[in-house]
Amino acid sequence: MKQNPFERLPDTVEIDGAAVRVDPDFRIGVAIETELLTGEPDAAGLLTAFYPDGIPDNVEAAAEQMMQFYAHLDGGASDGQASHSSARLYDFTQDADALMASFRQAYSIDLDTAPLHWWKFRRLMFGLPPETPFMQRVHYRAADITKLPKEQRKHYRKMKRLYALQAAPKKKMTAAERDAEMIARVRKRAEQVQREIEQ
Structure with a gap:
């Protein structure tokens, strides 16, 4: 079963x-x-x-x-959410504030005090709505800008630089x-x- x-x-x-x-x-x-x-x-x-x-x-x-x-x-x-991408799209240290704000915004959960099981936390994290601060960062990091119009590419490049992970692993x-x-x-x-x- x-x-x-x-x-x-x-x-x-x-x-x-x-x-x-x-x-x-x-x-x-x-x-x-x-x-x-x-x-x-x-x-x-x-x-x-x-x-x-x-x-x-x-x-x-x-x-x-x-x-x-x-x-x-x-x-x-x-x-299964993390297995679809080969690149790291988040960092708990770098994204802590955005993640805390996103859980508060989407679920009214205070991550400072909430007792959450690791698996439930991951389900909620990967299920955050796209308009939350954390998912906005993930969106820009994951975006393929090669097929975007020129002006949009410019904006996405700026956002990718703004939200770039500081401690990316050496190899993909x-x-x-x-x-x-x-x-x-x-x-x-x-x-x-x-x-x-x-x-």
């Missing part, structure tokens, strides 16, 4: 056949994404934040499950490639942490 998209969102992952409690708050998901974009994520810090009852003994499986949860690889359909990759690379980096760091624990 396919997963019901309206079921209660999970707050556990399965590791070695046991359900392990996680912190599904969107702030943890944002921290994971932000940290992973640094190139050298603090795997121990991420795992500690994600597993409130302590990092499971099987650190590699814990890291893998954390990344699957972050990427919404739960065996069902993900929200699809969302799936990015997620696979992130999983590999966290897995490598988790193995290092496991070795340190065993010493």
Whole structure:
């Protein structure tokens, strides 16, 4: 049976056949994404934040499950929004104010205080109306200006410069490639942490 998209969102992952409690708050998901974009994520810090009852003994499986949860690889359909584009279109640090204003405008949700599950946050974020400040930034960043009239191209170039991401990755990759690379980096760091624990 396919997963019901309206079921209660999970707050556990399965590791070695046991359900392990996680912190599904969107702030943890944002921290994971932000940290992973640094190139050298603090795997121990991420795992500690994600597993409130302590990092499971099987650190590699814990890291893998954390990344699957972050990427919404739960065996069902993900929200899919991020996978359609190969370029980064937002940055949580750079777009924080626009995102907070957009959630307030569209949903009357205060991201400073709202308890939101990471998956629900992503669904809401990618479902923001086009007139919100966050989606306006995404629109300009994603726009293909090659077929626009000259005056419109001029305006779009200006807006693309205004909203350009400051810390773009060095190489372009699809969302799936990015997620696979992130999983590999966290897995490598988790193995290092496991070795340190065993010493």
